Structure formats: C-alpha cells, structure tokens
Amino acid sequence: MEKLEDLLVWFREWAPLHLAEDWDNVGLLIGDPGRSIEKVTTCLTVTPEVVQEAIDHKTDLLLTHHPLPFSPLKKITAETVVGKMVCQLIENKVAVYSAHTAFDSASSGLNDQLARRLGLKEIVPLIPVETEATRRNGEIKETGSSSAGVGRLGVLTQSVTAQEFIDRVKEALSLSTMKFSGGLEQKIHRVGVGCGSAGTFLKEAIRNECDLFVTGEASFHTLLEGKAAGLSLLLTGHYSSERFAMESLATELQKKFPTLEIWASRNERDPVLWV
Ligand SMILES: [Zn+2]
Known part of the structure; x- marks a missing residue:
C-alpha cells in the first residue's frame, strides 16, 4: 500500500505541471492525496466504460491523459454524462489525476x-x-x-x-x-x-x-x-497517437511501485472505427 501523494510526487517529476498549456486543466482533479492506494489504472480518456472498469476492479486512481473534468462545472449531477461520471468516481472513492499537455511536453x-x-x-x-x-x-x-x-x-x-x-x-x-x-x-x-x-x-x-x-x-x-x-x-x-504511452506508463509505474496493482484500461477503445 502506498499514499496517493507518493505516486503523484514521482509522476510530477516526470511530467512537471508547469509544462502544461495555460488553457489546460491538469493535476489531481478528483480525490484525496492523503489516501492509501492499492490499485491504479492508466487510460487515455475517462469514459463511462472506463469508470465501470474502475468500479468493478476497485481502482483507487485513474491516471488519465485527458482531464476529467475539463471544463468548469457549476453543478455535479447524474443528469449529464460528465456529472454522472464525477458522481460515480467520488461515490466509489476513485481519484483522477491528469497531466495532459504537461505529459505531452515532458x-x-x-x-x-x-x-x-x-x-x-x-x-x-x-x-x-x-x-x-x-x-x-x-x-x-x-x-x-x-x-x-x-x-x-x-x-x-x-x-x-x-x-x-x-x-x-x-x-x-x-x-x-x-x-x-x-x-x-x-x-x-x-x-x-x-x-x-x-x-x-x-x-x-x-x-x-x-x-x-x-x-x-x-x-x-x-x-x-x-x-x-x-x-x-x-x-x-x-487514439493511436497517444494510447500506447498510457500502456508504457502503466509498465513504468509498476516497476517503480511493485506493491501496487497497475494496469492500462482494458475497457478503453478508439471511438473511431476505420471502416
Ligand atoms: Zn489527446
């Protein structure tokens, strides 16, 4: 078991947040950095399928490339797709951290x-x-x-x-x-x-x-x-230009934090079908 903050300290050295673009929304977006964590899932984007996977497998942290939430929220209810995901993540104690353009530019x-x-x-x-x-x-x-x-x-x-x-x-x-x-x-x-x-x-x-x-x-x-x-x-x-990096991030994290269970989301898919 590790503290969420310990993992974030390590990842912030890799992707310092001052590298993020001004318009971006990066860092710990949902959750308590003082909590203990056992399971981490990396993904490109938080989608309803990824949220379900996090809940089913009791993930403590979603380390995602694209931020959630991205735009400012004035209310958080299950009436919108984003609001519903944020509600579910908080109810199930799943933290969300996104480095996005800081990770792009590191x-x-x-x-x-x-x-x-x-x-x-x-x-x-x-x-x-x-x-x-x-x-x-x-x-x-x-x-x-x-x-x-x-x-x-x-x-x-x-x-x-x-x-x-x-x-x-x-x-x-x-x-x-x-x-x-x-x-x-x-x-x-x-x-x-x-x-x-x-x-x-x-x-x-x-x-x-x-x-x-x-x-x-x-x-x-x-x-x-x-x-x-x-x-x-x-x-x-x-998707193809970025997803591979979330898979290698899971591998690197696993080497650094061997006591944690870390995997790249298995539910995540490219929403575009090349037909
Ligand atoms: Zn992207």
Whole structure:
C-alpha cells in the first residue's frame, strides 16, 4: 500500500505541471492525496466504460491523459454524462489525476516517446519550453537547448520515400490504415511530431523545414495549408497517437511501485472505427 501523494510526487517529476498549456486543466482533479492506494489504472480518456472498469476492479486512481473534468462545472449531477461520471468516481472513492499537455511536453513525455517510436534521431522539441530562469530574464532559450517542450522534431538517419515511412509508422503503431496528404514518392528526412490533435503546430513544422508532420488528427484546411507549403501530413488517428504511452506508463509505474496493482484500461477503445 502506498499514499496517493507518493505516486503523484514521482509522476510530477516526470511530467512537471508547469509544462502544461495555460488553457489546460491538469493535476489531481478528483480525490484525496492523503489516501492509501492499492490499485491504479492508466487510460487515455475517462469514459463511462472506463469508470465501470474502475468500479468493478476497485481502482483507487485513474491516471488519465485527458482531464476529467475539463471544463468548469457549476453543478455535479447524474443528469449529464460528465456529472454522472464525477458522481460515480467520488461515490466509489476513485481519484483522477491528469497531466495532459504537461505529459505531452515532458522531456520523456508523450511526444518524445512517439518520435522515438517512429525511429527519429536527433530529437528536439518543435517549440522549446521557457525555463523558469529564462522566463525571469525575459529571454527565450534557443531551439534544441532544452529537452522539454511542445511537439518534437527529428530526422531519419537515411531518407526514405513517404510510402516507406508510412509502412514504418503502421508497424510502429500497429495500424493498417492512416490518412496521408502529400506525394508518396517524396523523400522524407526531417519529420515533425505532435500527438493528438496538433494541427496548430503546422506553422512551426513549416518554419523548421520538415518534409512531413505526423499527428493524430487535423482539419481539411490544415491539410491544404500544409500541401501549399510543401509539407506532407500523416494522420494516425488521435487514439493511436497517444494510447500506447498510457500502456508504457502503466509498465513504468509498476516497476517503480511493485506493491501496487497497475494496469492500462482494458475497457478503453478508439471511438473511431476505420471502416
Ligand atoms: Zn489527446
């Protein structure tokens, strides 16, 4: 048995909360950090299926990527989907902790893991984070001098065609289909990465002269903007670009806290069917 706070202290070192975006809602969102815990479930998103799993298996903590609640709540009743889940979690003493964009941007966080999984080398953040020191001095650190930051940028040791790179990504993420915009015979060397829905980083990928940008999902207009700038885009699906990291988080946590029972949610599924 461990105190919830002990696990959170360790995880906050991995994903420091000051790395989170201003709009985000991160940290301990439901629960008492002083409670003792025995079981932890990691997941990408808290859904009714994940809540049911947590209740059935008496999980003490849901370590989730996407925050719940995310938007401010003025009332918590079972009349809304979010309200019902929050009620059920509190009634069953299930805590919720979300690091979200802090985990995305951490030096060994989600984007770093995704870039490594895709075989990229010389990995640096697409947008390096301002350290506390540079923030105080009003200076921005130079690109690549910090290992924490938004998105990632890396290179392939040997250039390949877009088609060859797509095949690699399919294997790395166990996917049979993805969306692609660009030329399949185009040579790929410099690759930008942004997990989830990272179309907003497109300008940074173009500015950094990437040949290809990999993200989970992006809009039609983002694809057109990329194409006009000569940047190919590869869309893996939001779920596939992030879920693997919650599985490896469960494995890492289990090594660090061997007395706890820790697993990645078995009820969680991609809500998108690729038909
Ligand atoms: Zn996401």
